[in-house]
Amino acid sequence: MKSKRRGVRNGWILTSILCVVIVLVLLVGYKGLDWGTPTTPPTSTNAQTNNEADNKPSSTQEIIEFPSSDPDNGQVIIPLHTTLAQLNIDSGSEYVNTEIPPIPEMTFALSQDMKSQVEATLVYRPDIGGGYLLLAPAGWQATAVVGANGSYGVTFQDPNHPEQNMHYSDTAWTCVGCAITAIGAYFPEKAEWADALGFTINNPLKFSEQHILGTAGAEARTVRYTLQADANGYQDEGAAYYDKGEWGYLFRSIGIHQAQTSPQQEVVETLMKFFTDNHGPLFIADPNAEKLD
Numbered sequence: 001m002k003s004k005r006r007g008v009r010n011g012w013i014l015t016s017i018l019c020v021v022i023v024l025v026l027l028v029g030y031k032g033l034d035w036g037t038p039t040t041p042p043t044s045t046n047a048q049t050n051n052e053a054d055n056k057p058s059s060t061q062e063i064i065e066f067p068s069s070d071p072d073n074g075q076v077i078i079p080l081h082t083t084l085a086q087l088n089i090d091s092g093s094e095y096v097n098t099e100i101p102p103i104p105e106m107t108f109a110l111s112q113d114m115k116s117q118v119e120a121t122l123v124y125r126p127d128i129g130g131g132y133l134l135l136a137p138a139g140w141q142a143t144a145v146v147g148a149n150g151s152y153g154v155t156f157q158d159p160n161h162p163e164q165n166m167h168y169s170d171t172a173w174t175c176v177g178c179a180i181t182a183i184g185a186y187f188p189e190k191a192e193w194a195d196a197l198g199f200t201i202n203n204p205l206k207f208s209e210q211h212i213l214g215t216a217g218a219e220a221r222t223v224r225y226t227l228q229a230d231a232n233g234y235q236d237e238g239a240a241y242y243d244k245g246e247w248g249y250l251f252r253s254i255g256i257h258q259a260q261t262s263p264q265q266e267v268v269e270t271l272m273k274f275f276t277d278n279h280g281p282l283f284i285a286d287p288n289a290e291k292l293d
Helices: 002-032 044-054 112-116 176-186 188-196 217-221 265-278
Strands: 063-067 075-084 118-125 130-137 141-146 152-157 165-170 207-212 222-227 234-245 248-259 282-284
Touching: 075 112, 075 141, 112 265, 118 141, 118 152, 118 265, 130 152, 130 165, 130 265, 176 188, 176 234, 176 248, 217 222, 217 234, 222 265, 234 265, 248 265, 265 282
Parallel strands: 075 118
Antiparallel strands: 063 075, 118 130, 130 282, 141 152, 152 165, 165 248, 207 222, 222 234, 234 248
């Protein structure tokens, strides 16, 4: 009887040992397998970070058509680039639109000579789901930002001559003092007005040429200018626009810095006219604005 009980007990012991061994084998095998890292669906912030690393969201648009200034020559087709604006402001929302806004049909006329000398860039802002379009010299590379106070802009740089660049900036109704100071500087007849508001122009710009585009409406608030060349033979040429509204003052400007010997005056005139015709860049609406509303 004792022998039989001993046999049963030994059997239970062997069974227990075998179970332990099996569990250990399974555990070691499970840990040894490459199961990968668990993933979670990307949030809008992750999507934004990935796009910023690429400096542009995915886009199938590579060209854009403009009407020709010569009606007999049809369309003028130029390259289209998409640049993602780097955000330095927290909107307080995790929502970031990653859909590229569609670009409307262009009405600004280009000459056939411009098809190899200028390119279009859509600056895409994921914080608002829309963006803005500007023309720039062919081959110049864009970097766009949104400031902490809501102002924004884009810089284009000549990769072959980095000292040559073009910069667009917009106060976006945020920094009223910045806008008033800029208005007083680029519109000298407004310098006393700016001073009366407490924003004295201590270092007036040295224009070699400056003229207001009109006497009324938006044209009366738009200027074309050329600054005196610096000691290195580089010159600044550009345009500026301002407005007044319920939020205060708005100021937009675009300026190109290049060597006086650069044979691109027709190009510069084209870039500036695109700005002055639109009183800034061409703004592109958020395609999901109605859905969100």
